[in-house]
Amino acid sequence: MSAFAEYGRPRRVDGGLRARSTRGAIGQSWWSRRFVDVLESFALGTRLSRGRSYARSGQVVTLRVAPGVVTARVQGSRPQPYEVRIGLPVFPGSVWRDIERTLAAQAFYSARLLAGDLPPELEEVFDAAGSPLFPRGIGELTLRCGCPDDAVPCKHVAATCYLLAEVFDADPFEILHWRGRDRQTLLSRLRPAPATSAGANGSGGAAGAGVPAVGAAWALVDLPEPTATDAAFWRAPVPLPARAPVLPARSDLLLRQLAAPSAAVGGPGLVALLSRAYRRFGGRPG
Known part of the structure; x- marks a missing residue:
């Protein structure tokens, strides 16, 4: 050596x-x-x-x-x-x-x-x-x-x-x-592909049985049932975790990763409104 x-x-x-x-x-x-x-x-x-x-x-x-x-x-x-x-x-x-x-x-x-x-x-x-x-x-x-x-x-x-x-x-x-x-x-390869129609994920119809609701569903109970046109937007694009995240992140992080819904549902304006609501749910000032 x-x-x-x-x-x-x-x-x-x-x-x-x-x-x-x-x-x-x-x-x-x-x-x-x-x-x-x-x-x-x-x-x-x-x-x-x-x-x-x-x-x-x-x-x-x-x-x-x-x-x-x-x-x-x-x-x-x-x-x-x-x-x-x-x-x-x-x-x-x-x-x-x-x-x-x-x-x-x-x-x-x-x-x-x-x-x-x-x-x-x-x-x-x-x-x-x-x-x-x-x-x-x-x-x-x-x-x-x-x-x-x-x-x-x-x-x-x-x-x-x-x-x-x-x-x-x-x-x-x-x-x-x-x-x-x-x-x-x-x-x-991790970004979800935007849904083109209510049947894009093969389930069809309204918010399919057995599909988990997207975050804070309790806050949406007073809204009308989504139609076949907008059901895909409200459905979770991937299975949601059963536990809280380990690392800190913005409360509207996942929403920002999704494509904007169609104009018939509200388009980018709806995303902006939901983003404000998510930040409020998460304790951030509006």
Whole structure:
């Protein structure tokens, strides 16, 4: 094993990527901490502490997340930065299609992801599909660095991992991107398609038996029964969760994800009125 200490102090970098954390743990969200826990579970001692120091002092020159691989350039003591690669297998298309169907069928997941959140329950969805979102051990990662240190991970890889955790803090969709699904593609498959008629979902007629009412149904008891024309708008587009959400969100969040109803029902004006009502139900001032 190379005596990595003999290579001297790292060269200073102007404009390097610096970790926002200046002391203590790196990674604030549950998802970034889950990733850091994998790295730190191997107790690699001084290489991890030196990696944190590199991340905080701006030694990482560039960092890029792509499906299956994170690449970075980390400046050490030599003139040229070291090339770092961290590989993680992408999920095949069949796995992603199963996961997307599960997420699209639950308003809880769809609304949270469309709002830019990763609820902790999302990890259970991937586990149930037999494809854990996070690596269960460092052996699932392919770690490469151009430095002469034989240790895996070396301090340059560790610095990249710590900085990557803060990338995940800033944009949790980068975790999904690393696994093979970019934000735009995923969200496009979670947005419900606008209903074109009352029979668009195959139920036909008025508010079909056995279909749950959309939020705050008690507040609508004095309204007339919806006609066949507008029944699809009042029907829940996906099964509603049986429990309260974990993360805070606007009370009219789900309403904002739905397409506006037809002009015969009220069009965008009706959505605006309902949005005010939802905010009032949720305790927000009108």
